[in-house]
Amino acid sequence: MSATHVMLVDDNPQALEILELRLRSLGYRITTCHNGEVALAEVKRDRPAVVVLDVTMPELNGYQACREMKRIDKTIGVLILTAKTDPADRFWAKQVGADAYMTKPADPAAVAAKISELLARS
């Protein structure tokens, strides 16, 4: 059985490296993108099961990318992982169809657990 594909989207390469190391150790196949526009192109090319999306990114922010991804395929699980902490941000995440919302700094073990939860739901 092929490994489950998880896409990581963040403009901070260190944030990508941390999660990639953690998730690969758990057996996931990982794609990393540094902005929302690149991520959208990748989603069309190679559909992931789950996308972990930062919000504050150039070109296309995480909320916009989430909305577009859900239009492409609403079964893609989207986890918003953001340093924004305003109560309204959780609201906007839900408005654009995100399936889960976590704030940074987040323990990568907790992120992995959330991804596992999203996959179990689908």
Add this chain to the structure above:
Amino acid sequence: MMLENARIFVVTRDPAGAGAFVAALEAEGARATLARHPEESFAALADAPDADGVLVVAGDDPGAYAALFAQARAIGRTGDVPIIVAVEPSAAVDAVAITSAVAVAGPPIAAVWALDAAIAPRRELAAAVARERALAARLERVEQRLAALDASAHEISHDGRALLGVVVGYAANLRDGLAGPVDERQRAHLSRVKEAADDVAALLARHAHASSAEPERQASEPAPPPAAAKRAARRSRVAVADLVRSVVGLLDDTIREHEQTVAVDLDESLVVWGDELALRQCLVNLVSNASKYTPRGGTIAVTAGFLPGEGRGAAARRRARVVIADSGPGIPPAESVRVFERGVRLERDATSHPGSGVGLSVVHRIVGAHGGRVSVADGPLGGAAFTIDLPVDARGRERRGIVLSADLAAIERLLAIVDEGAEGVEARAIGDADAVAILVEGADAKREIDALVARFAKLSEVS
């Protein structure tokens, strides 16, 4: 020129006599608008929020100045426009009556003796206008500085948390052996790195929330409301019931997560005049506080309705009251004033509930700016109840009118008629002046006035 581009409304019953004042104002650069009838001028003033001042030329008619004060108040201005009354000195003008009428009317109404019709009121008005402008400019600078500080605090919090994510991430991966084996001691150290990073993140979050009146500013696209920089307050009619529902909807996820229940009881006709985004911020702060301090499974209740006001008459000027009650631990009575001070958090809550202690000070500031009051006391659900009282929308009145008289005895009888409960009628005597203003509100105001005048005329005939 002292009054450069100042927009001054000149109100008088004697347009010909006021000509000298108008000329003097225009010579100082003002744009003077002269109304033939005081009612016209005050009606225009209500629709001209950029008016810099009002000059009332009352002549030597002792009844006229009191009447004009009443009209100035009746328009429902918040008192931010200076009103100067020029009075010709004469034996017929009673200095005591003027003083007491001014004292009752309150600032910014100030009377001057027009010793020199062309100079004295102009000078007083210029000084008053200059004071108001200086205050407004200072307020704008303070607002801009606050906005810059807010933006800076928010940016630091966001970027700081993102960097802490990197610290936590590497430490956690090391801790869990993803970069090679670690012993117990190393694992313990790495756990402490994570804990310290979490503490810094909490500190940043507290300082970020010591900011704006617009949570929407911090949310990105794509959905409304749009991101907005701190801006001058824009006032409009605000339907309170809709506002409460929108805030409860905004916090729905948090409330559901805590398995709490929100009950609302809202008067759909309640409208206030205010800055909708600022009022939304107040309610967001109070409802999210209620949720934060209410235990899982608890209840939050929001009620909004009219509060009968003070003064004469059963339907005296009314206020809007919004109450947010919860079933949490409540606020100790000794702390019920301190909790609204910036940065204050109850010792009880400092460790158990994260927060910066500025949410309630923001509420206090915004409600105060709207001419209202906020307080906290023990509530009906066993926890705290925060009460906001605000003036209802004065501009929402369809019509308003004024009935005046110089006969005190007849006025007393008229007030008794009003006290019988005419809806939307308020009567207020003006100090020791031999005049009274009856303010009639609502769509049928003109009919009410006509009816009152007719009854009053009958009373006068009888007396």
